[in-house]
Amino acid sequence: MLRRFVKRIKALPHKGKEPYLSFYNVLGFYPDWIDLYREAMTHRSSSIRSSKGRWVNNERLEFLGDAILDAIVADILYKKFEHKKEGFLTSTRSRIVQRETLNKLAVELGLDKLIISSTRNLAHNTNIYGDALEALIGAIYLDQGYRVAKKFVYETLIKQHLNIETVLKSEVDFKSRLIEWGQKNKVDVLFEVTDASYDAQNNPVFSSCVKVGGVEIGSGKGYSKKESHQMAAKVAIRKLRESNELQEVIARKAGTAASNPDNHMEKTSFPDLEEEQTTEES
Incomplete structure (x- = not known):
């Protein structure tokens, strides 16, 4: 309770201000560490050099978010389908985290409007959207922890934008x-x-x-x-x-x-x- 109260106090100066507002509309909460979320939306074509001389883009966060998303979806499916075997759980997770699904979810969330990229034609680089979504999940994990990341995946991605029953009937990998x-x-x-x-x-x-x-x-x-x-x-x-x-x-x-x-x-x-x-x- 105390931690939540402190976070609300810290968020007060940022309410209604960009880029906090744009991320709030996607996440449902105000970020604490805003630079992480900016990094998550920065494609390698628009990499920026940090004060320490390192080129910064969302590839490292994408790597982390990919692993966190796999773990979260596995956690959700394990508890939802108590009597299903490993093969079913693995196949279902693959369908949920496959690139085509993540690209679609990213666009529905509006990440396509937040991505910073120098690539000329994003229409042919649709994987940029899914990569950014994974990077965003990595940023949430580092900023807010596993519980908030899991809540975002389940409450926002799955419940609002993804019907698991439909996924089960969809095309496999x-x-x-x-x-x-x-x-x-x-x-x-x-x-x-x-x-x-x-x-x-x-x-x-x-x-x-x-x-x-x-x-x-x-x-x-x-x-x-x-x-x-x-x-x-x-x-x-x-x-x-x-x-x-x-x-x-x-x-x-x-x-x-x-x-x-x-x-x-x-x-x-x-x-x-x-x-x-x-x-x-x-």
Whole structure:
């Protein structure tokens, strides 16, 4: 109680003033350490040099926020789904913290209007939004502690902007699904970046491929390495789902045939991919 009272007293001079007001509208409380939140909104393209000579941007806070968010979501899911197994909890957490979800949440919160960036075209750099959200969570953790960070994630992000039941029905992480399939069939799944370039607006573009059992079966492009991996995995999953022959080729290449004369690999239906395709076609 005393700590809350002290915080309210300290916040009085900042009420209604920028940038405190903008962060209050997002967070629901006035920050104590405002420089942390400014740093959380500073993209590396607009890095500033500190008095100690260090270039300051939100990458370090993003690293911290990523870990804190994982822990908080794991904490929430563990308590919400008491009878679910580890696989379900891991999969659900992956869907909540995946970049696409974080980007959407960041924009809904209005972080796109607070981000400081010299990048010309933010429309093609949507991961900037999700990165900033993770950095913001890192700032909350350092400024207010784990309890307040957890309250923000649960009360603001999940309850107001994210329906867990909807998340459970949403598209899964293609890369994780493909890796899981490879593990079940004892087949190596390897992703690698094949090219890195810039588009007309000087935004970085990455090309990646995925090899399953030594066979390249998918490639994709994206404005981050993660996004290009997801696109490559999506292509690979479609090919695997549609072709038993391809699975047999991979089995032979990977040496599965030697231990299994029938060349039988566990065929995964990838139900989430089927739902996603149906939605696109309708």
